[in-house]
Amino acid sequence: MTLRPPPLTLALLLAAIGVPVALLLGLLAGSSGWGWPQGEILWLIRIPRVLAAFGTGSALALAGALIQLVTRNPLGDPHILGITSGASVGALLALLIAPVGSLFMPELGATLGALGAMSLVFALAWRSMGRGLAPSAQPGTVIVLLVGVMIGAACGAAVSFMLAIASDTQLHSLVFWLLGDLNGASLWWPAWLATTLALLLTWPRAHELDWLARGDAWAWTLGVPVAHRRRLAILAACLATGAAVATAGSIGFVGLVAPHIVRLTGLRSARVLLPFSALFGGVFLVLADTVARTLVAPAQLPVGVVSAAVGVPLFLMLLLRRRA
């Protein structure tokens, strides 16, 4: 199979057109039909929502790309490390016990839950994140993933427990939160901040993540401080995931597939993969959210439903067309 990257200028051009078009569509779409919204609606509802969607998508896609690279696992996704499940526990707990009407409670709970799960991942897998140099040791990346999956499983049980004891009225908001929904997104900037921070932490030495993906030992012989780079990348991914989940709940699919779609277009080296994954994830989620708001208007769909319904065929199409 021949691989040629597209010219970077073309990719930049597409991004320069795609991002404004997606944002514009997001602004124009409303529950009562298409059209330029009035001042108040534009500034207080539409713009924050579109920005929140873009930031969430970017954060998830970037986290997915980072986790795939440093665990050299094409199935890596932002939710695999248990951060999302931790956030879910926090958010659901807040929804269950908080007095009705208290502002930002699920967001605060999700942030605390994500931070808790993140600390647990780092405490349990700290050594494993640096391992993999010795030829005989079990690859550390497998242990990191397994630790994440186990934290996720434990939190998943806690979530099931809360769903089981919730009253019918609470259940609706809990389920909506779990499905991933931008309707309740009240703050747009945390996801943007986390994405920017994650890019700042990893992008300057992103090319080393490419070497790392080809084996810890080999990367080390090229002069890469393997343990340090992997911990930093996982930290960045956790921050981005935590912020995204706190903003919009657990939106699946974007983080797993956005990096793969960017790769399929030929932008493979981490230096371009990371920023373009973030751009693509942002655009994708803005469009998915636009569909979620308009498809069954005036009712709204959880954006997670749309992102999977649109993304799965899109990804399969790209994948199978390439193989043929």
Next chain:
Amino acid sequence: MMNLPTALSLHLDKLALRAGGRADGRLLCRDLDLTVRAGERWVVLGPNGAGKSTLLVAIAGLLEPNAGSIRLENRPLHDWPAETLARQRAWCPQFWLDPFPVSAWETVACALLATHPELDSDAVQGLARSWLQRFDAAALADTDVRSLSGGERQRVALATAFAQGAPLLLLDEPTAHLDWSHQALLQELLREWSTQQGAAIIVVHDLNLAWSLSTHALLLDGQGGASWGRREDILQAEALSTAFGIPVSAQNEDTERRWFRVELEKRK
């Protein structure tokens, strides 16, 4: 070919290695005392599990020896900063991980970028492609490495190791998947490497190939014993027979050529 930095000599002092580098691991070798100088090509021979790859990994700096020390130009290996060491030795492992699609030239470019950060991207791509061409892999430059055959992937790996530009090459079974013409090509390139004052330590299994690749040899017997020196002194029928546990015969065609074969008929 790029100009190599000045080759440094490698010293092993009373080196002992155990399996996996663990204190309770099986003894692989002890009291290894040898020096590899610029222009020398060493082959490492021994039965399966004798510790050839472990020795290479230790010399690459990835494994702390159980006793003794490894020095590059009188400076212990662990005192070298990893980035500086990358310009001194290139390690070509036996197995490669290719989890994501990537073209052959981009793989070679990784090693070039690590040691030549000053090069711009066009120069890196040009050098990567020229290295692939030297290994008869120019046509594979834009191919996904995951779709290459074993021998093709091996040539890309060798091009990557050579492209790193480090004077000391550590090649783990570089001929494993290569056909005869490419084995010959590797021999030629290694000789040329020596004339440029590069050095190489090569793990091989084929005795005839070992002879023609090398100037020196290190024979591990699999019980912790080892012998080393010039190839004509080490690659002797008796020592090889003992190490491998089968009757090996050696015939000198002239001073330059020696042939090895297994005398299976004597095995009864």
